[in-house]
Amino acid sequence: MNRVQETLTPPPPPVFDGRVTEHAPLAPYTWFRVGGAAEMLYAPRNSAALAAALHDWHGPVMPIGVGSNLLVRDGGIDGLVVRLGRGFADIDIKGDTIRAGAAVPDAKLAQAAQRAGLGGLEFYRGIPGTVGGAVRMNAGCHGTETRDRLIEATIVFRDGTLRTLSNADLGFAYRHAALPEDAIVTEAVFRGIPDDPQTIATRMETLMAAREDAQPVREKTGGSTFRNPPGESAWRLIDAAGCRGLRVGGAQVSEKHCNFLINHGEATAADLETLGETVRARVLAASGHDLHWEIRRVGRAI
Ligand SMILES: Cc1cc2nc3c(=O)[nH]c(=O)nc-3n(C[C@H](O)[C@H](O)[C@H](O)COP(=O)(O)OP(=O)(O)OC[C@H]3O[C@@H](n4cnc5c(N)ncnc54)[C@H](O)[C@@H]3O)c2cc1C
CATH class of the missing domain: 3.90.78.10 (UDP-N-acetylenolpyruvoylglucosamine reductase, C-terminal domain)
Structure with missing residues (x-):
């Protein structure tokens, strides 16, 4: 190969730790079941892998949860779409604090808190998103929002740096957190309110019944x-x-x-x-x- 050919050869794509799919249809990953493909869909193994990938990747980045608040247009999404999976699905409860990975479904968070005798998170039972999407959207209903229960969240920023931001740092407003669009929440910590598990379960059932009736x-x-x-x-x-x-x-x-x-x-x-x-x-x-x-x-x- 001569010198000119060498300089024209594009650099090899970065190697990502986790699963990468090129031209991945996104419709199956959204509630609407519509939309085009992701140029690259990436499911990182863990947050270190995600941080390294974002550091090495030079195109646009967009996180998705389970697509319960997304309308993906028919032409699809350019760049790297990041969907967190198994490496971000743990729940750990100590005292009245609950640490949950960003891929944990909101309903699972509510149920784990209930079993541990922690109330205040019942509202999550009927929201069909993930913890990551809940932080980004300040998800809420029945008079309670994510900002009312969240202590802090860990985020991987576009340049690959990982930081933990407090509730106040996240600048919550109605269905909004003050985060760059390409910042990825990997974990969040919530504070529950100690209560009787049966009482919490009854409250949850009442909220679910009201939702089924109305939506x-x-x-x-x-x-x-x-x-x-x-x-x-x-x-x-x-x-x-x-x-x-x-x-x-x-x-x-x-x-x-x-x-x-x-x-x-x-x-x-x-x-x-x-x-x-x-x-x-x-x-x-x-x-x-x-x-x-x-x-x-x-x-x-x-
Ligand atoms: C039937 C139904 C009922 C609903 N009821 C409610 C309700 O009562 N209250 C309510 O607030 N919402 C409700 N929603 C909307 C939706 O469930 C919430 O907005 C939810 O928080 C979205 O989470 P998700 O994981 O599906 O995110 P997605 O829809 O996949 O993404 C939404 C936004 O969050 C970003 N995002 C997703 N994951 C991450 C991450 N890990 N890090 C950073 N950003 C991320 C995406 O980039 C996007 O901007 C409802 C939706 C449906 C379909």
């Missing part, structure tokens, strides 16, 4: 589509604008809870996004409220 929890959906404007309910505004049941292609505004969009099986991400934008325009015209997406729309449109 289309068995559909392909992304949960609440729009944030509630201050002092208002998004669903009430959507209903008043005549959008209950509205359809675009295979996408529909839920008849049961009209702040939920549903994929009937044949929807594209474009159908869902167009439907959401149509709802926004109609609500603006009807009430003057400009709704803001709570669902994260990511990736490229086709």
Whole structure:
């Protein structure tokens, strides 16, 4: 090989510790079951492997949990999509503190706390995401949010540095944490409130029953589509604008809870996004409220 050819040869891709899949379809990893592929999907072995990979990788990075708040566009996501798995799924309880890996499902966190006689985390039982997604979204319901129970979270930043941030450092607001989009939560520590396990279980069952009644929890959906404007309910505004049941292609505004969009099986991400934008325009015209997406729309449109 001569000198010119040598300089034109691209550097070999970094070797990542864990599972890497090129052009990995993301639809199966999201609740909506729509969207294109990740250029690279990476499941790191542990946080040291993740830190090393981010240090060596020079393109864009995006973490995903179980995609319960994600609308991945049909053109997919460029760069490295990081999905935490087995190496981030431990729960460790000492006294009233609960340390949970970022891949732990919220429901499992609630159940482990209940068995250990720690209350205050019942609200997580019905949220279908992971601990990482809960920290990033400040997930919450029934008057309690992640920020009310979280002590600290460990994060791997884009340059590969790993830091533990306190609750105050995380700058929580309504469905928001002040973290860069490419920062990855690997673990979080929560404080529970000691209580009788049976009493906690009963509270949890009551919350679950209320959710089943009010939300289309068995559909392909992304949960609440729009944030509630201050002092208002998004669903009430959507209903008043005549959008209950509205359809675009295979996408529909839920008849049961009209702040939920549903994929009937044949929807594209474009159908869902167009439907959401149509709802926004109609609500603006009807009430003057400009709704803001709570669902994260990511990736490229086709
Ligand atoms: C039926 C249904 C009901 C729902 N009910 C509620 C509810 O009551 N309350 C509520 O708050 N939400 C609710 N949601 C929305 C959703 O479950 C939450 O936002 C949840 O926290 C998202 O977690 P996830 O792991 O699925 O994250 P994803 O949807 O995969 O990602 C959401 C965001 O978090 C980021 N993210 C994911 N993992 C990490 C990580 N490890 N580190 C850093 N960032 C990360 C992603 O980049 C993205 O920006 C509901 C959703 C559905 C489908």
